Amino acid sequence: MPHFFVNKKLETGKEYALEEQDAKHIALVLRLKRGDAIALSSGDGKTYAALLTTVDKKQVVAFIEDERPASPLKHLPSLAQAVVKHDRIEWIIQKAVELGTLHIFPFTSERTIPKFAQSVDEKKNKRWNEIALAAAKQSGFPFKPTVHSIASFSELFEALPNTDNKLLLWEGEKQRDLKSYFSSPSYQQDKSSTLIIGPEGGFAEHEVNLAKKAGAVSLSLGHQILRVETASLAALTLVQFHTGNMSLT
Known part of the structure; x- marks a missing residue:
């Protein structure tokens, strides 16, 4: 069933007009008709x-019949993602939201390729948020995701939620991996997790130390060296699986 967002508090028994862009998509692309069913979320x-x-x-109006059962999703993860080549980061944003990521924090670090970081502006951030919202609609994700403004690595930790498990995935970590961390006393099972993924060249060691001072835990994803986009989605999948957000119950 097609899924759309309305920027209002929703109630059963009332009608709501959808945004013009969604109206065009419903009428001209999906070719839905009066009486067809859709899902709405605020x-x-x-x-x-x-x-x-x-x-x-120009206008689509929908009448809400009833509320569906509440979403079983809990402790939704966030992704702090180093800026990479734009077609790759757009793909990461799309797939991260499909996997249930609520907040995405793009950042620059010492080894970020300068031309990628310099080309990120307000227009680019708007496009990233549009990609995230489209992914939420496509996947039926009932929360509205946010791609935050780009930050430097040192600024990043001021933006991240203080209560989250902050997990920095680093290929230089040789003692602790993500799997073992889930069973350790330091993992807060009643909190959401923020995954911090570096650029193509990885994190510099002083950045890892800075992250640890800010409360992050350095973890490995195994013996292989993964591409940035592979590391991001692998880590998100593992966290969502462990949290129970990839089950039907």
Whole structure:
């Protein structure tokens, strides 16, 4: 069932107009008709079953019939992602949201390729948020994801939630991996996790030390050296699996 967001508090028994871009998509791409069913969310985790009452390329209105069962998702992860080549980071953003990532924090570090960092502006951030929202719609994710403004590595830790498990994935870590961390006393099972993934050249050692001072834990993803996008999605998948967000119960 097609899924859309409305920037209002939703209630059963009421009608809501969708944004113009969604109206065009419904009328011209999906070619839905009056009486067809869609799902609506305000981005707070609640989803509602709705029927289309008005459909044209300028306006689409839907009537909410009932509220669906609450989302079982819990402790949603965040991703702090070093800026990489733009087609790759756009792919990472899309897939991260499909996996249930609520917040994405792009950042620059010592080994970030300068031309990639310099080309990130307000327009680029807007596009990244559009990609994230489209991924949420496509996957039926009932929360509205956010791609935050780009930050330097030192600024990053001021933006991250203080209560999260901060997990820095580093190929230079030789003592502790993500799997063993899940069973350690330092892992807070009742908190969400923020995964921190570096650029193509990895983190400099002084950056790892800075992250540790800010409360992050340095972890390995195994013996292989993974590409940035592989590391991001592998780590997110492992966290979501461990949290229980990839099960039907």
